[in-house]
Amino acid sequence: MLIVIVTVVDMLAPSSVHLGPFLVAAPAVTASFAGPRTTGCVGALAVLAQALVAIVRTSLVDLNHTIQLITLILISTLVTLFAYWRDRRVKELAHVRSVAKAAQGVVIRPMPPRVGKLRLASVYLSAEREAQIGGDLFAAARTTRSTRIVIGDVRGKGLEAVGDAALLLGAFRSAAHRQADLGDLVAFLEGTVSSDLDNPVDPEHRTEDRGEAFVTAAVLDVPDDEPVLHLINCGHPPPLLLGKGGIRLLEVSRPAPPLGLTEFVHTEVAPQRFAFETGDIVLLYTDGVIEARDRNGTFYPLTQRLEQLTGSGDTEPETLLGRLCADLLKHAGGHLGDDAAMVALQRLPGHS
Known part of the structure; x- marks a missing residue:
């Protein structure tokens, strides 16, 4: 919903208004509750939306949109890696808890x-x-x-x-x-x-x-x-x-x-x-x-x-x-x- 709203409003806004940077919020918010696969998909969708906005408003090689695309790709990659490491940490903690519980049952x-x-x-x-x-x-x-x-x-x-x-x-x-x-x-x-x-x-x-x-x-x-x-x-x-x-x-x-x-x-x-x-x-x-x-x-x-x-x-x-x-x-x-x-x-x- 965030991606759709930002994309539609950005395409209809005057040329002096650029809402593309708000697309970064989509993968960032997703990483706080979802796994790396979902976060990566949302990041890719945000990049495609930014590319669509660039094509509609000017072109993909426009400097402003090129910088926004590169920034969005980098941030989406980082938050996907964050989701991956967080997921891995959660699984390790779950394993530690299960082992500790088993050890407590023995001791x-x-x-x-x-x-x-x-x-x-x-x-x-x-x-x-x-x-x-x-x-x-x-x-x-x-x-x-x-x-x-x-x-x-x-x-x-x-x-x-x-x-x-x-x-x-x-x-x-x-x-x-x-x-x-x-x-x-x-x-x-x-x-x-x-x-x-x-x-x-x-x-x-x-x-x-x-x-x-x-x-x-x-x-x-x-x-x-x-x-x-x-x-x-x-x-x-x-x-x-x-x-x-x-x-x-x-x-x-x-x-x-x-x-x-x-x-x-x-x-x-x-x-x-x-x-x-x-x-x-x-x-x-x-x-x-x-x-x-x-x-x-x-x-x-x-x-x-x-x-x-x-x-x-x-x-x-x-x-x-x-x-x-x-x-x-x-x-x-x-x-x-x-x-x-x-x-x-x-x-x-x-x-x-």
Whole structure:
């Protein structure tokens, strides 16, 4: 339509008026939404229209029209190349997203809806939109009489954080169902993380000082036959218990240092016991949740928002996380500054 209008008006206009330069807008606008083939066709059509105007008004060899034709050809070629490279970039990004999504499904598997006497739900929100994967982690494992859950946050971002998260998750999945004592399990995870940090690395492929690397984690053991949970907190934000008495933090009296720092901070690792009744929900989360800021720089008030979101009562883990994610993203303006992971577990009635 633009080409037709400009061409007709240019042919009917007085000889002192030249509207040919406006034909450049046709391929330029097309390149913003269409592929290189369509852009090239529109550019060629604009060149033919300019040639028709030149023939009708004077001739093709007229200096003014010759310059307009050459300019239109050059610009049409450039915007077609732009559309080609943009199309190629879009396809590459789509491939990267699909690979990242597949990698996340392998490294951080979604929680099953039910494990033992627990109903579970999980969510992972990556700060890197194109990557869809980062350094936050969670996993669940069964023993003969309990369910064990870990949630953690690797210091840093990018591929190094993903590698450290995969290492810790692999160690947890291989040992959680065999370790008789929760303290022994955490000690095993600590040894795995520390041994990786001690390995020599190529400085050209490491962007941070590995001596400053660590992983915060909370490790839980929930027995099937007892309304309690056992918790070891290694420098991680304390879980929240949503029960009949309201919402309270599960803060251990003697927190352990983050995994990878016991070389610098020596402490005994021992689980602490908390009541966990039927119908109660425990929310595990990483610091990307509580450190999310709004446009005024205000941190996300997790406890306050949970009280509002669960005011009606009888909330299931999946429903709770769905409401919480929507509210969190709304608070942060649709984009988080750091990865965020959340796991909700609810004790079911009866026997598993």
